[in-house]
Amino acid sequence: MRRMKFTPPTNDYNEEIKNIDEQICELIDRRKKVSDNNPGFPKMEYICNWAEKYNIYEDLLSSIFSMLYHENEYIPIVEPEEFRKNISILRSIEKDNKILSVTSMQQYNNASIINISIEWNSEGEEDYLNMHPEIYISEKYICRMDSGSGGDGHKYYRFIVTPALPDDVSGINLIYKEKNLETKEDSNILIEL
Template sequence: MSFEPIERTNSYYNESLLSIDKKICNLLNQRKVVQGKNIFFPPDEVVSCFAEEYDLQEEYLQSIFTTMAMEASLKPMVVPVEFKKYVPVLKMYENNGVIYTVTFIRQYANASVLYLDTDWEEAKENSEDNYNPDLFELSINDIYDCRSEVGGGTTGHMSQNYIISPSLPDDVSGIELIFKEPGRPFKVNSTGFEFTIKLG
């Protein structure tokens, strides 16, 4: 994900704002350190209190906390180059009649590309029992950056691609892939569902 640079109406900057802006950046960094890889949002009632105390709009504050949760998705995405080989995996996880499968990994000089397939038996049309597939976030450990590239599917099947950098070793034995349903703000009614597929 990326954003176009903001088109500025003028280049003037009030230097008296510099110390304030520096404090804001310092606090953003402090918050990032405390929360780690988790994403935390103040409860709505807390945001309401903040808005009243500091004379700010609630929606404005909600948008700020939402933007803070997006930093990782704004990092430049690695573009895989120099294809090397396929690494067969064929590992799966089943939950409530839904099968999640990793069949293989594409190895490149600077990254790996992993594919997660989701398959389920579709119920009758307009049935409440129909499975509503999710796009998952992938994490491994602090060494690897995992970014979802694209996802999509058809009735009873969905596939999602991930770019992992640096590239995984050719021997992936013991590596654990942690797939997690995105939380708020990306999915308001998140159940927190996650599962692990161990390779090798």
């Protein structure tokens, strides 16, 4: 998923609040350090109390804390450049009545694209609609979903991995993660490439 270029909603800025805005940035940095970059999400009771105490809309506070929780989604995006080659991987595993297949990889000079296919019995399809997919390889690599599609009992995803993986991915462990956006439950599938 390519990110749209951000355009400020206005060119107007009240310079008198510049120091306050910098303090907000400082507090966000301090929040990350104190929580060891794992803050969780404030209880709605806290958000309601803060909204009333500081005269801020609850939905605005919820949105701010949601953006802070999903900070990794704002990591600068690296677009693959200078295609080198296609590599067939063809590794599959069955877990929780799903077949996960890592089918192939496209190699670029600065990134790799991993292609993943998932098949399952389409009864109970609605249970799969609220799933958010991710992959994890190691701390060395940043992985983000580029695109996805699917239908009756099938999903297909493309993930961009930076920096580029080696051409021989034998022995590399890939963890496919799904988070249910309603129940907040995670499920992980480990596959050795």
